[in-house]
Amino acid sequence: MDAKPTKTKFHFQISASSGVPIYRQIMDQIKIQIATQPWDPEQFLPSVRQIAEDLAINPMTVSKAYSLLEKEGVLEFDRGKGMRVKKISSSQKNFGERQKDVTPLLKEVIVKAHQLALKREDIFSLLEKLWREHPHEK
Amino acid sequence: MDAKPTKTKFHFQISASSGVPIYRQIMDQIKIQIATQPWDPEQFLPSVRQIAEDLAINPMTVSKAYSLLEKEGVLEFDRGKGMRVKKISSSQKNFGERQKDVTPLLKEVIVKAHQLALKREDIFSLLEKLWREHPHEK
DNA sequence: ATCTGTGTATTATTATTGTAATACACATGG
DNA sequence: CCATGTGTATTACAATAATAATACACAGAT
Structure with missing residues (x-):
């Protein structure tokens, strides 16, 4: 093998104290x-x-x-x-299946929003904002 | 105590096999x-x-x-x-704090959406639909 | 005080989980 | 074939988590 270090894009920061495995x-x-x-x-x-x-x-x-x-x-x-x-796995599952995959998470959002007395518009605008800030390449 | 059964609105369905505690x-x-x-x-x-x-x-x-x-x-x-x-706990935390509480969950949504090759509009319309279907009283 | 209704602290036991040590199977290139 | 590179099956062990048994503290009514 040559000495050129594998140009590794991935790297990790582990917290032993976070409680997360x-x-x-x-x-x-x-x-x-x-x-x-x-x-x-x-x-x-x-x-x-x-x-x-x-x-x-x-x-x-x-x-x-x-x-x-x-x-x-x-x-x-x-x-x-x-x-x-x-x-990308988009080819493997059809649209309906992928929708179904993400649904439980979205329901969780709704329940949590209720718990926190956040309105639908509040959630939507926050999600919109986060999505804008989220680095996306293509 | 009188015999009138406590009119219990809550009830539960536990699955022992689900793996969830x-x-x-x-x-x-x-x-x-x-x-x-x-x-x-x-x-x-x-x-x-x-x-x-x-x-x-x-x-x-x-x-x-x-x-x-x-x-x-x-x-x-x-x-x-x-x-x-x-x-409702809305009085206890201010708007910013409650936004912050729900943010990790929303980020999870974004990451999962990416994983499933679902566009922002897909997520928004699905969330919109779920919210409409979600029983809400007030 | 006593009886009966709340939820809980403490402790013990059991099951599950996270991590690690070791040895292995397969692929590639000399 | 052998050296070195992948990831992994198996096993063991320690820590944690989930559940349960028991005994308790407090509130309200009698």
């Missing part, structure tokens, strides 16, 4: 980074050992995050190569 | 029922022993749900009487 922090950060950065379709994510070393944790913990994300359809595994971001 | 199922169902039904401000929720008997579980499990909801500001406890729905 490490593998889940990794999953969340990968999802967020996928959603907020442009990525090279050919680019592999850092290897489990790479991340494990960086974070001083066990490789199996990273592996758990990776395989769960693979099961979720977010990443795909190339034998002997590594993990990379799976090309 | 019982106390959390109770919490969620209380929140949903508060959000989707009109409630009498004077009305007490069923007692811990009542619910525990109905569901054939331990009263402490119900107590856990109740005290967590109290800590969240959803219920309030009257010594010797029982729990009831706390009058």
Whole structure:
């Protein structure tokens, strides 16, 4: 192998004290980074050992995050190569199914809004604002 | 006490196999029922022993749900009487704080939308639709 | 005071979960 | 074939979480 360091777009900041399990922090950060950065379709994510070393944790913990994300359809595994971001899953599920997937989360929003005495317009404008601020490439 | 059965608006359907802890199922169902039904401000929720008997579980499990909801500001406890729905918390937190409370959930929505290749308009119209279908009293 | 109704603190037990150690299977390139 | 690169199955262990048993404190009515 040549000495050129793998140009790794992904990196991680783990909080041991947050109470959130490490593998889940990794999953969340990968999802967020996928959603907020442009990525090279050919680019592999850092290897489990790479991340494990960086974070001083066990490789199996990273592996758990990776395989769960693979099961979720977010990443795909190339034998002997590594993990990379799976090309968008829009083709795999039809519109109705994807709507159905996100519905529970939206219901949660409605219940929480009620709890906090926030009106529908309040939620909509906040969501609108967050979406504008959200880095989106394409 | 007279024989008139406490006209209990709340009731619960617990699934032992869902993987979700019982106390959390109770919490969620209380929140949903508060959000989707009109409630009498004077009305007490069923007692811990009542619910525990109905569901054939331990009263402490119900107590856990109740005290967590109290800590969240959803219920309030009257010594010797029982729990009831706390009058809306809008006065306790200002608008900005409540916005901040709901923000993480909305960010989750955005990330998930991206994952599912759903456009902003898709999410907005779905949320709009769910909100219309959502029973709301006042 | 006593009886019966609230919810709960404390403790114990059981089940589940998060992390880690080890060894392995497969792919690639020398 | 062997060295080195992927991720993972298996197993073990420690920590945490969920549930339950018991006993308690307070309120209201008798």
